[in-house]
Amino acid sequence: MNMVSKLKEILSEYEGLVAKIDKEADLMNLKAQFLGKSGKVTEILKGLKDIGPDERREVGPLANEVKEKIAHLTDSRLAHLEKSAIDKQLSDERIDITLRDKTKYDQPRHGGYHPRTLIQQEIEDVFLSMGFEILDGPHIEDEFHNFEALNIPGDHPARDMQDTFWFHQEPNEHGKRHLLRTHTSTIQVRGMMAKKPPFRFIAPGIVFRCERTDASHEMVFTQLEGMMVGKDISVSNLIYFMKQLLTQIFKKEVEVRLRPGFFPFVEPGFELDIRCLICNGSGCSVCKQVGWVELLPCGMVHPNVLKSGGIDPNEWNGFAFGLGLDRLVMMKYGIDDIRHLQSGDLRFNSQFSTY
């Protein structure tokens, strides 16, 4: 057989064999048998020196052409094998995300309320039963509602009491900068502007502070604001409502202390602390070893704040408070780190489920 016919036969032999290969290693072996050091095509190329110039002119280019075709057939087969392997893996390991994990649960699982939601609902019920409304307000505020209307002007050092997340954007039409509200007291301002006295409302919601986190501090946490405006409201009214709140939530005697506290929007202002229920007052990371946890700052609304809300302080007065809701939840359930509340860990959340 002459070399030309031999080359054609080699090529058709390869075409027949390569189509049957289904493993990459076998493919490489087959390729080596044809194009390797002593492969069938290589042998022919080696023999070119021994044939006459006329035949060489014909055989040489054909040998190279066959070599390229074999290389090309090999690459195509390899690509085909790789794609089949991926397709097989995709079909074998396909996950049906609509299926329940039958191996773990016999019954469908119920969702449950987050402990903060449970306590918030309880507090709302307590206050609704005492004639309070529930108000809401925006998370993105301006410095008027967060500070100025609360008797904290631009240069007031009290602005530093709450590390603020500011927006790098143009001030609003009144020239006020935007921020993430640092407390729910913003809703005092909005409530006063929207309502005519007498009124009483609570306002739960998340607030934001650029703070270092620890066992009792988060950057995003929940407060519950309360405000009552009427005629001749006194500190004893304030203390009565605070006591109602705590007794109804804890359903047992809890030790609290009232001490003077400074907030520009109340006068007089108080800090209501609770005896730490994590360590029973002996000292831990939640109460910073002092045995008491700051829970419920409050006070009599400052006349300037009433004025900012469009209310005449000569005719009306009132009290306000700003409950640290997450801390109350911690005290109620004995949670020793506030960060559990935001963890999203179902093992944590499911402990409080009522189902």
Ligand code: FA5
């Ligand atoms: C205020 O935010 C005032 N607006 C509260 C107020 C309202 C006072 C009305 C008087 C009248 P303060 O920064 O202390 O105050 O926060 C209130 C409560 O939120 C604290 O007592 C505490 O329980 C909780 N709190 C404060 N910072 C954090 C934080 N980083 N993480 C979790 N809870 C916090």
